[in-house]
Amino acid sequence: MENEAGVTSAADGLGGIAWNVVGHTYTPKLHSPNAFIWHAVVPADTFVPPHIHPTQDEWIVMLEGELEVEFGPEKHVAKAGDTVRMPMGIAHGIFNRSGQTATCVFGVAPSRKLFDLFKVLDGVTDPAELVRLSALHEVDFLPPPDQA
Structure with missing residues (x-):
């Protein structure tokens, strides 16, 4: 799978994988040491809490x-065709407040430990466990505002 030339069809993920991570469906499309790319289905009223990737750049193509993407107090709305860049070390949260499902392609570079994190997060529903596992895989969640 790693570093192979080819095409991953729109209907397929690597190895038939589809993960449920924070209520979203993540289907990996490319995984190599240099980059990890996945298709995401983000249902209405779901979100990824504010977090930091200290060792990766991340982006979204809508x-x-x-x-809605939040960088600290700044809020930006990304629509179909937009690209969102989230450089390493910049806290960001991702929220679907639109009332409709959103689909997008996410990517990180370099891949680091995110592919392995998604494998262990598949189906995890306990927020404390999500935060604990994420910290072990180089993703740091910020405390909720009332606990900061």
Whole structure:
């Protein structure tokens, strides 16, 4: 799978994988030491709490719908066709407050430990466990505002 030339069809993920991470469906499309790319289906009223990737750049390419991306107090709406850049070390949260499902492609570079994190997060529903596992895989969640 790693570093192979080819095409991953729109309907497929690597090895038939589809993960449920924070209520979203993540389907990996490319995984190598240099980059990890996945397709995401983000249902209405779901979100990824503010977090930091200290060792990776991350981006989103919006396909359908819209997402609100927060960088600290700044809020930006990304719509179909938009690209969102989230450089390493910059706290960001991703929220679907649109009332409709959004689809997008996420990517990180370099891959680091995120692919392995998604494998262990598949189906995890306990927020404390999500935070604990994420910290072990180089993703640091920020405390909720009332606990900061």
